[in-house]
Amino acid sequence: MDPTNLPTRSTPHWDLYRRDMFMLAAEQKHPLFSTDPDELERLAKQKLSEGGWLYASSNAGNSFTHRANREAFYRQRIVPRMLVDTNARDTTTELFGHKISAPICFAPVGINKIYHPLGELNSAKVAGELGLPYCLSTASSQSIEDVAEANGANAVRFFQLYSPPDEELMESILRRAVDNGFTACIWTLDTWQLGWRHGDVAASNYAFYKGIGAELGWSDPVFQKRMQERGWSKEKNPVETGQLWIDQVWHGKAFSWNDLPRVMKKWKTISGDKPFLLKGIQSVADAKKAVELGVDGIVCSNHAGRQVDGAVGSLDVLPEIVDAVGDKTTILFDSGIRGGADVFKALALGAKAVLVGRLWIYGMGIAGEEGVRHVMKSLLADFDILMGVGGFNSISEINRSALKYIPYGSSGDHNGGM
Numbered sequence: 001m002d003p004t005n006l007p008t009r010s011t012p013h014w015d016l017y018r019r020d021m022f023m024l025a026a027e028q029k030h031p032l033f034s035t036d037p038d039e040l041e042r043l044a045k046q047k048l049s050e051g052g053w054l055y056a057s058s059n060a061g062n063s064f065t066h067r068a069n070r071e072a073f074y075r076q077r078i079v080p081r082m083l084v085d086t087n088a089r090d091t092t093t094e095l096f097g098h099k100i101s102a103p104i105c106f107a108p109v110g111i112n113k114i115y116h117p118l119g120e121l122n123s124a125k126v127a128g129e130l131g132l133p134y135c136l137s138t139a140s141s142q143s144i145e146d147v148a149e150a151n152g153a154n155a156v157r158f159f160q161l162y163s164p165p166d167e168e169l170m171e172s173i174l175r176r177a178v179d180n181g182f183t184a185c186i187w188t189l190d191t192w193q194l195g196w197r198h199g200d201v202a203a204s205n206y207a208f209y210k211g212i213g214a215e216l217g218w219s220d221p222v223f224q225k226r227m228q229e230r231g232w233s234k235e236k237n238p239v240e241t242g243q244l245w246i247d248q249v250w251h252g253k254a255f256s257w258n259d260l261p262r263v264m265k266k267w268k269t270i271s272g273d274k275p276f277l278l279k280g281i282q283s284v285a286d287a288k289k290a291v292e293l294g295v296d297g298i299v300c301s302n303h304a305g306r307q308v309d310g311a312v313g314s315l316d317v318l319p320e321i322v323d324a325v326g327d328k329t330t331i332l333f334d335s336g337i338r339g340g341a342d343v344f345k346a347l348a349l350g351a352k353a354v355l356v357g358r359l360w361i362y363g364m365g366i367a368g369e370e371g372v373r374h375v376m377k378s379l380l381a382d383f384d385i386l387m388g389v390g391g392f393n394s395i396s397e398i399n400r401s402a403l404k405y406i407p408y409g410s411s412g413d414h415n416g417g418m
């Protein structure tokens with residue numbers, strides 16, 4: 001790659017990151033680690049505590065949904081085009097009125113402190129730096145305020161809601177999110193409680209019940225009131241208060257479609273009508289219902305295969321959801337993205353942008369902020385290079401004509417276990 005070949009590209013030359021990596025050889029150095037997903041998994045397992053590793057890697061039941069997610073990508077194949085002038089290609093796109101540098105968001109992921117002492121501050125900072133939207137989980141182990149500061153003044157950030165049955169508490173966290181520049185609310189519907197994950201159960205692996213990770217609650221004025229009512233403080237009662245908090249987050253009380261208008265209205269009122277999305281949609285009927293009730297977007301997601309075991313691959317249902325409601329709402333996608341080609345395939349099937357979880361979680365586990373940066377810059381370079389060698393100039397050129405569905409074969413072991 002000739003570094004002086006810098007034609008009129010309006011977005012960063014993400015591909016130059018690889019050149020930087022190759023150039024390290026001149027100084028007898030090499031990159032921090034390999035970003036091959038299997039390698040990421042292996043290194044994260046080496047580096048993390050048992051609890052951190054188990055929580056990051058665990059799936060529901062037999063991991064069949066996780067496997068279905070990966071196999072769905074394998075069956076969609078890209079048809080490259082030649083002699084396309086891609087010198088001025090552009091990875092930017094627009095999401096809810098924000099210009100973003102690529103259609104890739106940081107998925108909401110809870111308790112990042114089990115991966116690195118600075119937790120969410122690592123990922124929020126890198127997202128801001130790269131111009132990619134950051135989604136903060138309600139199960140965050142840093143406060144909303146600290147995450148916003150790490151993310152940066154002009155960064156694009158969304159708040160993922162797990163809805164405490166304590167309505168005053170829910171209002172309080174939504175208000176804090178709005179006050180701190182979070183410009184959309186993503187209500188996660190697939191996790192009123194965690195799915196059955198063998199390894200976590202066997203190791204009694206629930207950080208909050210050990211007094212770890214409740215910062216978002218501890219820093220909340222309404223939750224502080226709840227602690228005081230019991231005569232508790234976070235210093236003296238980390239375990240009791242951690243338990244009280246997480247039992248408001250993963251509370252096991254199912255909400256229904258009847259609750260949707262009320263929760264959405266709360267956000268709309270507090271935020272001054274900012275976008276409200278539903279995360280966890282996998283059925284066409286649910287997508288249609290969501291649109292009827294007036295949501296601004298949906299995330300086609302099965303929570304990385306961590307909730308319903310034996311479920312359909314998220315990418316397998318994306319096309320029918322796009323066909324049903326794609327012209328009426330914004331559709332985001334996640335579950336199983338492991339490289340640039342996967343981003344491409346989801347966009348080609350009609351997603352406006354994708355969310356990425358495990359890739360950067362493993363990066364954080366291996367090397368904190370540097371690890372997150374290395375993984376995400378590599379993903380951007382991989383995607384950018386794919387557009388270059390595959391003949392695609394802009395995000396809007398990536399559509400279904402770029403794919404061929406091949407229902408045969410198996411992906412074998414490669415990335416299959418991840």
Ligand SMILES: Cc1cc2nc3c(=O)[nH]c(=O)nc-3n(C[C@H](O)[C@H](O)[C@H](O)COP(=O)(O)O)c2cc1C
Nearest residue numbers: 056107108109110137188303304335336356357358
């Ligand atoms: C360790 C871990 C923690 C997660 N925590 C949350 C969470 O707190 N809230 C949420 O909505 N989704 C959560 N998710 C789901 C992600 O937002 C996202 O849907 C999923 O990770 C995307 O799949 P991928 O990891 O294959 O990229 C979590 C996923 C993982 C792997």
Ligand SMILES: *[C@@H]1O[C@H](CO)[C@@H](O)[C@H](O)[C@H]1NC(C)=O
Nearest residue numbers: 392396397398399400401402
């Ligand atoms: C799909 O994208 C290609 C360019 O990649 C374009 O030529 C074609 O018109 C697009 N098709 C539709 C239906 O938009």
